[in-house]
Amino acid sequence: MEDTEIIDLFWKRDETAIQELSSKYSGYCYKIAWNLLENHEDTQECLNDTWFAAWKRMPPHRPLVLSAFVGRIARGFAIDFFRKKHANKRVERRRKDVLGEMDELSFSYTVEEQMAEKELLEAIEKFLWKLKETDRDIFIRRYWYLDSIKEIAKRHGVTEGCIKTNLCRNRKKLYRILKQEVLT
Amino acid sequence: MKKEFDFAKEFAEIDEKLVEEAGKEWKRPKYYIFQFYSRKIASVAIIVILCLVALSNSSVQASVREFTTKIGEAFGFTKDLSSYAEIVNQTQTVNGISLTLKEVIMDDRVLMVSLHTQAEQEQLALWINEEKTWINGQKHMTYESVETAGNDVGIFEPSRDTVLVQIYEDQILPEGEVRVHLVLEAGEINMGLEEGLAEFVYDFVISAEELKEKTVRQDLHVTIGEPGVNKRNLTIKELRMNDLYCRMTVTGITRDDDWANEYDLKLQGKDSLGNPVTLTGGRFISDNEMLFVTDFFGDYESGGDNGEDTLQMSVPDKECDYLDLQLYERKMILDGGAEIVDEEGVCEVQESGEVQEVYAQKDNYGWEPVGEPFRISVTQKPLAQNKEEINLEETEAAKVPVSTEYMVYEDEILYRDLQPDQVCIRVEPSGIRENLYYYYIPTGEAQKKLKSFMDGLADDWQKHEMRWQGMKEAGYAICYQGREYTVFEGGYLYATEIDDERGSLELLMQEKEICDFTQQLLSEHLAYEPVDITQIKDIVSAKLSVCNIATNGKFYSQTITDQATLALFEGWFQNATYSYGGADCGNNLSCLEFTLANGEIVKLSVATDSCPIFGINGVYYDYRPEPDADNSKFWECFDEILWDL
Numbered sequence: 001m002e003d004t005e006i007i008d009l010f011w012k013r014d015e016t017a018i019q020e021l022s023s024k025y026s027g028y029c030y031k032i033a034w035n036l037l038e039n040h041e042d043t044q045e046c047l048n049d050t051w052f053a054a055w056k057r058m059p060p061h062r063p064l065v066l067s068a069f070v071g072r073i074a075r076g077f078a079i080d081f082f083r084k085k086h087a088n089k090r091v092e093r094r095r096k097d098v099l100g101e102m103d104e105l106s107f108s109y110t111v112e113e114q115m116a117e118k119e120l121l122e123a124i125e126k127f128l129w130k131l132k133e134t135d136r137d138i139f140i141r142r143y144w145y146l147d148s149i150k151e152i153a154k155r156h157g158v159t160e161g162c163i164k165t166n167l168c169r170n171r172k173k174l175y176r177i178l179k180q181e182v183l184t
Numbered sequence: 185m186k187k188e189f190d191f192a193k194e195f196a197e198i199d200e201k202l203v204e205e206a207g208k209e210w211k212r213p214k215y216y217i218f219q220f221y222s223r224k225i226a227s228v229a230i231i232v233i234l235c236l237v238a239l240s241n242s243s244v245q246a247s248v249r250e251f252t253t254k255i256g257e258a259f260g261f262t263k264d265l266s267s268y269a270e271i272v273n274q275t276q277t278v279n280g281i282s283l284t285l286k287e288v289i290m291d292d293r294v295l296m297v298s299l300h301t302q303a304e305q306e307q308l309a310l311w312i313n314e315e316k317t318w319i320n321g322q323k324h325m326t327y328e329s330v331e332t333a334g335n336d337v338g339i340f341e342p343s344r345d346t347v348l349v350q351i352y353e354d355q356i357l358p359e360g361e362v363r364v365h366l367v368l369e370a371g372e373i374n375m376g377l378e379e380g381l382a383e384f385v386y387d388f389v390i391s392a393e394e395l396k397e398k399t400v401r402q403d404l405h406v407t408i409g410e411p412g413v414n415k416r417n418l419t420i421k422e423l424r425m426n427d428l429y430c431r432m433t434v435t436g437i438t439r440d441d442d443w444a445n446e447y448d449l450k451l452q453g454k455d456s457l458g459n460p461v462t463l464t465g466g467r468f469i470s471d472n473e474m475l476f477v478t479d480f481f482g483d484y485e486s487g488g489d490n491g492e493d494t495l496q497m498s499v500p501d502k503e504c505d506y507l508d509l510q511l512y513e514r515k516m517i518l519d520g521g522a523e524i525v526d527e528e529g530v531c532e533v534q535e536s537g538e539v540q541e542v543y544a545q546k547d548n549y550g551w552e553p554v555g556e557p558f559r560i561s562v563t564q565k566p567l568a569q570n571k572e573e574i575n576l577e578e579t580e581a582a583k584v585p586v587s588t589e590y591m592v593y594e595d596e597i598l599y600r601d602l603q604p605d606q607v608c609i610r611v612e613p614s615g616i617r618e619n620l621y622y623y624y625i626p627t628g629e630a631q632k633k634l635k636s637f638m639d640g641l642a643d644d645w646q647k648h649e650m651r652w653q654g655m656k657e658a659g660y661a662i663c664y665q666g667r668e669y670t671v672f673e674g675g676y677l678y679a680t681e682i683d684d685e686r687g688s689l690e691l692l693m694q695e696k697e698i699c700d701f702t703q704q705l706l707s708e709h710l711a712y713e714p715v716d717i718t719q720i721k722d723i724v725s726a727k728l729s730v731c732n733i734a735t736n737g738k739f740y741s742q743t744i745t746d747q748a749t750l751a752l753f754e755g756w757f758q759n760a761t762y763s764y765g766g767a768d769c770g771n772n773l774s775c776l777e778f779t780l781a782n783g784e785i786v787k788l789s790v791a792t793d794s795c796p797i798f799g800i801n802g803v804y805y806d807y808r809p810e811p812d813a814d815n816s817k818f819w820e821c822f823d824e825i826l827w828d829l
C-alpha cells in the first residue's frame with residue numbers, strides 16, 4: 001500500500017491503518033530500535049509503542065515521508081527505553097558507543113546564551129547539507145539510524161577505522177559549529 | 185538557569201529528506217566539480233595560486249628545475265622522483281575522449297597520477313572514481329582530492345597534461361608489490377552526473393620498496409611550543425622523511441583539546457640546506473597522537489612562493505643535518521564558505537555572494553608563533569644507506585605495541601581491522617592493550633584451511649530466540665565475509681543478522697572441526713586458551729599494572745604479597761560468575777597477574793571503571809564481592825595506583 005493511502009487510513013481513524021503501517025515499516029523500525037537495544041523483547045515493545053504513538057499523532061500530523069516519521073518515533077522510544085533501562089548501570093560498550101558519541105555533541109548552556117532548539121537544528125541541517133555526500137550518509141546512518149560502525153563500513157566498502165575517523169572529524173566540526181551558534 | 189541540548193533527541197528532527205536519502209541503498213555520490221574544493225578550503229587556493237603565478241610570471245616554466253616526472257614538476261618537488269614512479273603510458277579512447285595514463289607515484293597515504301587528455305568538449309573535468317578504485321583489492325576512503333595541470337594550464341582544458349592526487353584517510357601501501365585497479369572518469373563541469381561521460385580503467389602493479397628504503401626514521405623527544413604552560417606545548421616523538429614527504433608524530437594534544445579543535449597548527453622553517461619546510465598539523469592517528477605532514481598545500485596555502493619565481497613542495501632534503509622550525513597557530517574559520525586567494529595574496533572567505541576579508545598577507549595570514557624557534561638534528565640516515573642497522577631498530581620497535589593499526593602479541597601481529605577476504609579471528613588477550621580487541625589473521629595453509637571450512641558453512645538462519653542461552657563463550661570469534669561468528673564452548677558458532685522481511689535472525693550450529701582447528705591455532709601462536717578460574721588458588725603474589733586516563737597515560741604497577749589480601753582475591757576471583765557478551769569497562773587498560781604456588785601465572789583484565797567485571801582471554805566474569813558492590817574494594821587494595829572510578 002502506498003504511504004499516502006496508509007496516512008489516509010490514519011486520518012479516517014481506520015484501525016487497519018496500524019496493521020498496514022506495521023506491515024510496511026516493521027522491518028525498518030525494528031532495525032533502528034534493534035541497533036540500540038539488541039534485544040528482541042525490548043525492540044518489540046518499542047515497536048508496539050511506535051504504532052500507538054503514530055495513531056495518536058496522525059491526525060493532526062500528515063508526514064511528508066512516512067518512513068522517516070515512524071523511524072523517528074521508534075528511534076526516540078529506543079533511546080528512552082535504553083536510557084531508562086541502563087540508568088546507573090554499565091552496559092556493553094558496543095551498544096553504549098553510539099549514545100556516548102552523541103553525548104559528545106550535547107551540552108548545557110545558560111539562559112543568557114539561550115537560543116531556540118530550532119536554530120540549533122537549522123545549524124545541524126546546514127552542516128549536513130554542506131557535507132560531502134559520503135560523509136553525510138555516514139553521519140546520518142550512524143546517528144539517525146544508529147547503525148554500527150561495522151555496518152557502515154560494509155555499506156561503504158571501507159575499513160571500520162576509516163568510518164571512525166570520518167565520524168570523529170565531523171563530530172568535532174559540528175560541535176564547534178553548535179558551540180559557536182550558542183555563543184554568538 | 186541552565187538548559188540542556190540533547191543531541192541524541194534533537195538529531196531525530198532533521199529534515200526528513202536527509203533521512204530518506206540515507207535510508208536508501210548507498211550509491212556512489214553524484215559528481216559535481218566543486219567537490220574538489222569542498223573538502224579542504226585550501227585546495228582552492230592551490231589551484232588559484234598556480235594559475236596566478238603563471239599569469240603573473242611568464243618565466244616560471246623556463247626557470248623550473250629539470251624534473252623527470254610530471255608529478256614532480258606540478259607540485260614543485262625538489263628531488264627527482266623518477267625512481268619512485270611507475271611508468272604506465274597507456275592510452276584509451278572512450279566516447280571521443282582520449283586519456284593517457286603516463287605515470288603513477290604512491291606513498292603510504294597518497295596516490296598521484298599524471299595524465300594527458302585530448303577531448304572535443306569546451307571544458308573537461310577529470311576525476312578518480314573513489315568507489316571503483318581498488319588498491320590490493322580494497323577500496324579506501326578519500327580524505328581529499330586535488331588536481332593541478334601545472335603552472336600555465338587550466339584544470340578544465342580539454343587537452344592538457346595534468347596530475348590528479350588522491351589523499352586517503354588510511355594507509356594504502358602495504359609491504360611488497362601493490363595491485364592498483366584505477367578507475368578514472370571524465371565529464372562536463374557542474375552537470376551533476378551519476379556517471380561521467382567516459383570511464384577509463386587501468387590495472388597495474390607498483391612497488392614502494394624504493395621509497396621505503398630511502399626513508400629516514402628517527403625517534404625524538406623534543407618539546408615545543410610553550411613548555412610548562414598547560415595545553416600549549418607538544419612533544420615530537422618521531423620524524424620520518426623521504427623525497428616525497430616529511431611527517432612528525434607529536435603527543436601532548438588530544439582530539440578533545442580546544443587547541444586542536446579551534447586552531448590550525450603548522451611547523452614552518454628551513455632545513456640545513458636552506459629548503460623551505462612546512463608541516464601541517466591536525467590529523468590524529470590515535471586519540472593523543474597528531475601528525476604534522478608536508479601536504480600539497482604547504483606554503484601555497486599562505487599565498488606565497490619560495491621567492492625564486494618557482495613553486496616548491498615544502499619537503500626538507502632527507503640528507504640535511506637539521507631542521508630549524510617554529511610552531512604556529514591560527515584561529516580556525518568556522519563554517520565559512522569557499523576560501524580564495526586574490527592576486528594580492530589576500531585570503532578571503534566567500535559566502536552567499538559576499539566577500540569578507542579574513543587574513544591578509546601583512547598579518548602573516550593569521551599565523552601566530554607559539555613559543556620559540558627550535559632545531560631538530562637529523563642523525564639517522566635513510567634506510568637504504570644503513571639497512572642492517574635500521575632493520576635491527578625496526579625489529580626492536582616492532583615488539584612494542586605503538587601503532588594504532590596493530591599490536592604485537594607473543595611475537596605475532598594482531599591487527600586492528602579486519603582484512604577483506606581473509607578469515608580473521610577476533611581475540612581479547614589478557615594484558616594491557618590499546619584497543620579492546622584485535623584480529624589474529626592466520627596465513628598460508630592455515631588460512632586456506634579456515635577459508636575452506638568457512639566457505640562450506642550451512643546458511644541455516646532462524647528466528648532470533650537467543651539460542652546461545654545456557655552456553656559459554658570460548659573467548660573469540662571467527663570473522664569472514666562480513667559476518668562475525670562467536671564461538672561457544674563445545675564447538676558452536678553463533679551469529680545474528682537482521683533481515684528486512686523476517687526481522688532478527690540467528691544462526692547456531694555445532695562445527696567442532698572448525699572450532700578445534702581455530703583453538704589449536706590460537707594456542708600455538710598466541711598461547712590464547714580458555715582458563716579455568718577455579719584454578720585461581722594458592723596465590724603467592726598479585727601484580728596489577730594500569731595505564732589509563734586516571735594514571736595520566738603512564739604505566740603504574742604494584743605487587744601485593746599480603747596473605748590476607750590474596751585470600752580475599754582468591755575468594756572473589758575463583759567464585760566469579762560467567763558474564764555473557766563481554767564488557768568494555770576499560771578492561772584492556774589493566775592487567776592483574778596472579779602468580780600461583782605451582783609457578784603458574786594467570787593474567788586477568790580487570791575493569792578500570794566501577795564494574796566488578798574481569799576478563800580472561802576474552803571470557804568475562806562478574807566477581808562482585810557483595811551484592812550491589814562495585815569495583816572499589818578491589819582498587820582500594822592497590823593504594824599506590826591512581827584510580828578514579
